[in-house]
Amino acid sequence: MLHRLAGAPEPDGPGELRALLDGTGLAAGFRPAVEAAAGSAEAARAGARATAEPQARELATALARAVTAGALAGAGADADCTAAERDRLVELLTTRLGGGARVPGARAAAVLGRLALRVTTQPLLNAWRGSLTAGAAPALGDILRYQARGAGLRAYLRERITARPGPTVLIGHSLGGIALVDLLALDAADGGPVPGVELLVTVGSQAPYLHELGALTALAPGSRLPYGFPRWLNVYDRQDVLSYLAAPVFPGDPRVSDHEIRSRQPFPASHSAYWKQQSLYESVERAVTEAGLG
Known part of the structure; x- marks a missing residue:
């Protein structure tokens, strides 16, 4: 054999x-x-x-x-x-x-x-330190660059989102989720929510953690999501060290919900394993239906 x-x-x-x-x-x-x-x-x-x-x-x-x-x-x-x-x-x-x-x-x-x-x-x-650092470094580098120069990305996203009439469902993975939370919160706080956006889905996102650190552009530490912010489904995996819960960070806000994915993959593979999990698409489908878009 x-x-x-x-x-x-x-x-x-x-x-x-x-x-x-x-x-x-x-x-x-x-x-x-x-x-x-x-x-x-x-x-x-x-x-x-x-x-x-x-x-x-x-x-x-x-x-x-x-x-x-x-x-x-x-x-x-x-x-x-x-x-x-x-x-x-x-x-x-x-x-x-x-x-x-x-x-x-x-x-x-x-x-x-x-x-x-x-x-x-x-x-x-x-080599646990090197493995985790190497796996997380690309995502962390992107996040740091966004924190320094994120206005251009938010402007681009807003242009693309408003190019077509709603209703619109936005899905952002990792840094994409951070940028979308920032964009939607900033516009809502200014009194002009992004037109047509009915549902935000963040996948493997660090937005809740950055908010707790006071490092999220749109929200001061401890502040609530502004009026006009859409429903928010946050998808995470306990194996993905770059994903965080959102509902406990915004307690009592009925717009915010978390859904756990269990990829059974180690990090960093778990950070990109969401898209092969059927439960991800089922949770998005439920959220779309609950938002009255189905």
Whole structure:
């Protein structure tokens, strides 16, 4: 089995495995993950013990999980993989190795579990500061630039939003959510809400946190959202360290609600994993209906 894993060709053509690797951003890290698993001492020991068919099936599943974990770790922020896609990848790899995609037994799992920890968790723990900084730096850099020179972006957004008649639903991810909250709050406070905007959806946004810090352009710390600000659905993921709750920051405001997404992805992949979560679109659909736009 280890020989089969090490000698496995790169998946190519229109097959499901190739499409899955390409669609999740794991293609580049697949071969290194395969080689790491096949060449590991843990896999060799597990292979030596898998002398019967049940143990071989367990080993196939455990190896598939180790390869998948390694590919995810190697992809880092480039991974765009849902939990369902990850599980399907394990199934496909298990089938290629001649096993059955089920939970591995205690013997293979104990040995291969150490491999998964070594190729994923431990390197991340060793470099946790660098990983988090590298993952967060692009978004934080954009936010800082916006804080210094955000007027131009807000003017551009207002021009685009008002170019067509409403009703309008605005969706902003990360910095986009900050800029939209600022724009809508500034215009509403000036007595002229952005025409036609009925619903704001922020996804993985830092706007609530910046408001608490007193770093949001439109609102003083502790102030409420102005009259004329639209309904606001804020979508967050506990795994995404760049997403924050909005409702507790504006207590008692019926316009503001939070919806939790559970991507089951590590940061920074979780910051861009929202768009593959069906519950995101369901929550937006509900908010649109509640706003009387459906």
